[in-house]
Amino acid sequence: MPDGSVPMPDGSVSMLHGGVPVLEDARGASAACASAGWRGVHGVSALPEPGTALALVLDDVTCTFPARGSAREVYTAVRGVSLTVYDGEFVSVVGPTGCGKSTLLNVAAGLLAPTTGEVQVFGERLTGLNRGAGYLFQSDALFPWRTALDNVVAGLEFRGVARSQARSRAMEWLRRVGLAAHAAKYPHELSGGMRKRVALAQTWILGPRMLLMDEPFSALDVQTRQLMENELLDLWSQDRRCVLFVTHDLEEAIALSDRVVVLSAGPASHPIESFRVDLPRPRDVQEIALHPHYVELHAAIWQALKQEVLKAHERIDA
Numbered sequence: 001m002p003d004g005s006v007p008m009p010d011g012s013v014s015m016l017h018g019g020v021p022v023l024e025d026a027r028g029a030s031a032a033c034a035s036a037g038w039r040g041v042h043g044v045s046a047l048p049e050p051g052t053a054l055a056l057v058l059d060d061v062t063c064t065f066p067a068r069g070s071a072r073e074v075y076t077a078v079r080g081v082s083l084t085v086y087d088g089e090f091v092s093v094v095g096p097t098g099c100g101k102s103t104l105l106n107v108a109a110g111l112l113a114p115t116t117g118e119v120q121v122f123g124e125r126l127t128g129l130n131r132g133a134g135y136l137f138q139s140d141a142l143f144p145w146r147t148a149l150d151n152v153v154a155g156l157e158f159r160g161v162a163r164s165q166a167r168s169r170a171m172e173w174l175r176r177v178g179l180a181a182h183a184a185k186y187p188h189e190l191s192g193g194m195r196k197r198v199a200l201a202q203t204w205i206l207g208p209r210m211l212l213m214d215e216p217f218s219a220l221d222v223q224t225r226q227l228m229e230n231e232l233l234d235l236w237s238q239d240r241r242c243v244l245f246v247t248h249d250l251e252e253a254i255a256l257s258d259r260v261v262v263l264s265a266g267p268a269s270h271p272i273e274s275f276r277v278d279l280p281r282p283r284d285v286q287e288i289a290l291h292p293h294y295v296e297l298h299a300a301i302w303q304a305l306k307q308e309v310l311k312a313h314e315r316i317d318a
């Protein structure tokens with residue numbers, strides 16, 4: 001167990017950073033809130049006020065899959081994962097490739113039922129799809145036969161919103177993401193960054209209570225990615241939905257988040273450390289990377305992540 005870690009009654013691990021317990025267990029969260037007063041390591045963090053609702057709880061989640069080539073054996077992708085996200089909180093999960101990040105996001109989205117453990121969404125046990133969530137994938141998930149406008153309209157249409165009203169709301173969203181002039185274009189006529197903007201508008205227009213994002217910008221070039229990250233922060237800061245963001249990119253995780261959770265290498269991946277990102281907001285992802293505390297945080301998180309990345313590579317090579 002890493003230095004500074006505290007074993008929780010349920011077997012999960014809570015870390016002490018600068019004396020501030022960062023608990024990944026819903027049952028311990030209120031105690032942490034009271035004892036820590038939600039103060040970050042270097043001053044008051046942007047984290048939830050005492051009493052803020054728990055938006056998402058993964059409680060002791062384990063996911064197994066049938067092992068390839070064996071009818072009886074299973075592969076345990078994640079084991080005993082307890083993870084909480086508060087309303088309004090932006091949490092990133094980082095970990096080496098193949099450790100189970102997308103698996104956890106699929107569990108939170110209700111696309112995959114955990115083998116054991118449970119998920120709660122705003123206090124209710126999740127039994128099917130997480131309908132209050134917006135999901136943004138790594139790959140483009142736009143309808144290729146629909147224009148940008150019609151892609152943004154789609155979700156409202158499915159919900160039965162009148163076509164004229166849906167179109168005017170979708171147009172407003174395209175304006176917000178800077179694509180008003182491209183409303184009539186089809187996805188193949190848009191750049192990768194533009195397609196991501198359409199996807200953001202398509203997700204946000206439905207007013208999801210939480211956002212689940214799986215490496216949404218990883219296919220973009222560095223400059224476009226940074227633009228998109230800033231746009232995401234702008235959108236998010238307007239109404240602060242809770243976000244669970246999966247990435248293997250530590251810089252992105254720190255620049256965007258209130259908290260970064262590090263997963264161990266698989267199999268049986270689980271959170272090993274949780275870091276509060278008490279950097280000032282609003283943030284510009286390029287500028288925040290020059291902040292002295294960003295550099296400290298990066299070094300501390302990389303210290304934890306690096307071991308797991310090395311383990312993952314050894315296992316892939318073996």
Ligand SMILES: Nc1ncnc2c1ncn2[C@@H]1O[C@H](COP(=O)(O)OP(=O)(O)OP(=O)(O)O)[C@@H](O)[C@H]1O
Nearest residue numbers: 065066077096097098099100101102103104248266
């Ligand atoms: N449906 C499935 N059937 C069998 N194995 C699966 C299935 N889904 C995921 N896995 C395995 O579970 C592990 C975790 O996969 P997952 O896609 O969650 O990893 P990840 O952390 O998102 O990886 P990456 O960073 O490459 O996106 C992997 O070893 C993967 O092969």
Ligand SMILES: [Mg+2]
Nearest residue numbers: 101102103214
């Ligand atoms: Mg993945």
